[in-house]
Amino acid sequence: MKNVLPFALIAALGAGNAYAQQEPSGSNASQVQTPTSSVKTGTGTGLIQRIDKERGTVTIKHGPIPGLNMSAMTMSFPVKDKAMLAKLQPLQKVDFELSYDSKDYLITKIN
Ligand SMILES: [Cu+2]
Structure with missing residues (x-):
């Protein structure tokens, strides 16, 4: 069991990084949509x-x-x-x- 935790942490960190990388493009997409709908x-x-x-x-x-x-x-x-x-x-x-x-x-x- 003691060995499971570090792996879980690494997996969680890896997943966190993956989400972090997706966020900018996701927020950019919404930024593009806002002006086109109102401007x-x-x-x-x-x-x-x-x-x-x-x-x-x-x-x-x-x-x-x-x-x-x-x-x-x-x-x-x-x-x-x-x-x-x-x-x-x-x-x-x-x-x-x-x-x-x-x-x-x-x-x-x-x-
Ligand atoms: Cu005019």
Whole structure:
């Protein structure tokens, strides 16, 4: 009996490690699911109307964005990183990726 316990401990530790290794991928999977259920994304094209580098926003006259149920309009969007505005110019034609968390729009990519 005395010899059984160490083996049981090793087995338990081994199992513990196996679970520990599975946990990160398991929690990652749930982290991926949470944003996709609450955050919608879409892509659009448009014409730059105005750039506000201080506020980090860009005004775009954009076409319809089906992924976000948005029709064509002119509106102002915040960008994820103000540095994204550096290369933009008024009247430039752009393609952009947009996310919407059911509260705010955010441009995550613009070229
Ligand atoms: Cu819009």
